[in-house]
Amino acid sequence: MNLKEAFQAQNKINNLLEYITDYLDNESNIMTITEKHLKSKAVSGQQDETIDCDDQKEEDFDINKLVVIYQQLMKEKEKLSDSIAKAKEKMDFNLDSAVDLNKSRHSFIATLKYMAGKKSSHKLQKGQGHGYIINNEGTPTSYSYDVDKIMTINYDRNKIKDIITKLNQESNQISQKIDKVLIETEVDYIPSFDINTERKLIIEELLEK
DSSP states (O other): OBHHHHHHHHHHHHHHHHHHHHHHTOHHHHSOOEEEEOHHHHSTTOOOEEEEGGGGOSOOOOHHHHHHHHHHHHHHHHHHHHHHHHHHHTSSSOHHHHHHHHHHHHHHHHHHHHHHTOOOEEEEEEEEEEEEEEOTTSOEEEEEEEEEEEEOOOSOHHHHHHHHHHHHHHHHHHHHHHHHHHHHOBOOOOOSSOTTSOHHHHHHHHHHO
């Protein structure tokens, strides 16, 4: 498989591990729960009733086997991670660094676009100012007045736009390089299950082995 498919397989394994831990973290999945309705204590002649609450489960996996499958998937994850690491060593650039830097570029571009969209302006706020004066009788009197709110940008919008253009070009070039290596780089790994299958079905398949 290529590196893109390997990353998809890695995500699938992580998703399966999370699925199993979520299942095991649910008390109703790992314990047999019954309710004894003690009707006879409340009303003479009434029969007590026992209700099996396990019927409410959406899935009923073998817990012991599920724990084993989790450990198997951990080994599978380790094997895949090692194969991906070996594939990356053959590249002529640092893929992880390139991806991380492009994330930073995109984040900064979003901030710069926000700045580029700002303009100097003013807004007259009617009656938003409040003050006090002493009238002729010596009594403090409140009054209201208009406030002209002036907002002035402290940067050159044209320079900001130029930086956005430059960063977009750099980001696109790196993205193309990343896409290329994801497709062309081979990873020595064969998954033990179909990564396109629904996770519940994968678990059921592994339980049957």
